[in-house]
Amino acid sequence: MRGIARETGALIRSGALPVGTKLPPVRDLAFALGVSPATISQAWSELRRYKIIGGRGRNGAWVLADRFAARPERHLSGGNYGPGVLNLAIAEPDVALLPPLDVALARGARAEKLNSYERVRILPELEAAVRPSWPYDPGAFLATNGGYNAIYTLLHALVRHGAPVAIEDPTALRLLDILEDLDVPILPVECDREGPLPNSLARALQQRPAAFLFQPRVHSVTGACMSAARLEAVGDLLADTNVLIIEDDGIGDISDAPRISLGRRFPDRVIHILSYSKTHGPDLRLAVLSSSATIVEQIQSYRSFSAGWTSRILQAATAWLLQDGATAALVERAREIYRCRREHLRDELAKRSVEIDAGFGLSVFIPVALESYALVTLAARGIAVHAGAKFSAQQTSAIRVATSILRDEHVKHVADSIALAVDPTREGI
Template identity: 25%
Template structure:
């Protein structure tokens, strides 16, 4: 075994990326020769005063870069006869890329995605696209300069919940919910302003905010969502301009804010003059009947929903309903941030909704998700997890002695890609949840999804061993 100790005081990005970068530099310099055995996870973790999970993730990055190979029980070795690989991770990728590989490894079961299930929607979408190309050749060949009333009406229908519907004058089509959130952030905040996020959330919004020069501050949460008392504390201490909240079907925990708590959050936001950005992408799928933040506080809430999880992720269709007099401002920031909206995708999204095709596809997607979720309940009987029949993922609590990152690596070793809890942390947090998110919407053949769940269940029955051991 080679005695090697990287310097992690230099470099940028998370600790595991610094360790991986240091190992890559040592391999290229010849300090770590071909065939050299890297220190065991436990030994290196002890020497560096970091967790074993951090070393596991660092070694996983090295494997993804093609620099090392390993076998359980034998250790991790510098790959002999290295192939050419992509350049070392740059600071931007390290800081904002999250825990997923930018290019996922091939040949794996994708349980790290929650895109809409393939129920044959491509045929419908293809037919509608052909109609648009035939009827609007000039609009397709030019830039989109106006917003069709049909686009706003489609957004009104898709954003409506129960008896409530937003005003079409305040609705803008977007190139996906994520892009819409970015446009809203750019409209209501400036560089240095603070955005409140829960400890666990769709963290790519937090990374986008940081990349745009905003500062993310965390509010604590429990099994029902963000805690009003901690939201109050953060607002009083940090003076944020906006808060990003997934009020129903929260990703990754599946939680739904009770009505009483929603009212508390709104009252706190009013007192501290905080804009609310409500991501209702999953909430629209479960339709729990609880009034949205936008219904309760339309004067300060931006609500967004789209097609990616329930109709087709590749369409990237979405809409935002803005508070009165804010739509034009968001439209401008949308253009500046994203370059503008493609006519084809905006028209396609609107036609799918207005024709009823989107509702038909969504019904089929939700029916398939319900079957898969029930299969997960059967296969994981006795395990502790949270799920919903109409959500494409579950939030799985890991038994002792599993850690989130270690279990993710064990799943990867069995050719299953899942997300550990770090993927959903919006910022530095001392909280440890010991959970992983398991998505099961990938693929048209549900037997593949069931096979992946069986693999994960078998791994749960095993204690971590070999190079992933945690004792």
């Protein structure tokens, strides 16, 4: 398989198989080479992972590019909207609501054993700062270079190549990019306002996934808050399996929803991740995960292929921020402002007969009749949003609208525009 993938890649790089070439049917090529069709399919899967070839099934495969480079297609497909566009496509924190980092970084620069090559999983002061509010008592903690870095690393460390992974649908586009880069079968688990639907999860578990990845606090796309009852129902379904349980809390304390976890029920196979990007700043590049000591050791071992540890400066800075009273007050203020912004948009849309759930996050997920029409309509009115398709492995009819940077002076224009965008038959406003 690797030889076929390597030689085909060489033909593509040399130009012998130019971009746009349709490759022979799998069965025909297998017969010509004297191998099984499964071997050819595996070779094509390897090339597909690097976006060198595309297509599958009855339509066959063709050459997409002549360079080997794994690219997060969903993440990189956002447009450069220009200076005059209100960009509500990215659910990012408002920089005006983030705490200043100067004092924290100065404290971080005095961290113990600074510049040592000794690999440190987590500084004692950071563990002491996160442990009191952690939703369960874990076996071990690990500091990572952000939430997505944690998920990327643990999936590579713990999930074998080709093993299915169940994941909420919709979900964060970066998570889908990561799973597609791993070239694993994605098993979508449908959700409602309380979290993953038990019936949908049960169907996914029948395919024996290696892991189930979900957001137990606030859904980063829809803003839905998982209920305690739904968490227990999900736990009941997972109880008789050996599925790895990955809990991703990317919203953090800018939401007033309580922190919940299945870690108290399954401490040996839950990995709980909390990112500090939304609350304390993306440039901290810091998240903390917890799990059993065995799993943390496996993840840390894989990290030895790259950085090996997270900057002591950033760990110590985050520890100081988490214990600073003024920073806590800023986070509480940001939480209230984010709530007011999403509820303001909800109320203005209701006046225009568009009912949505404001949720608890930095964005809202709005059903539309046709995604392409909604995107063009909003773009024509100077507003950029994301199509629901970016957050799903299935067909969607929705848009994701960031509310985190939506100021009061823009809300009525945005509400007018969304009201036009949700339905092509709607009369102009």
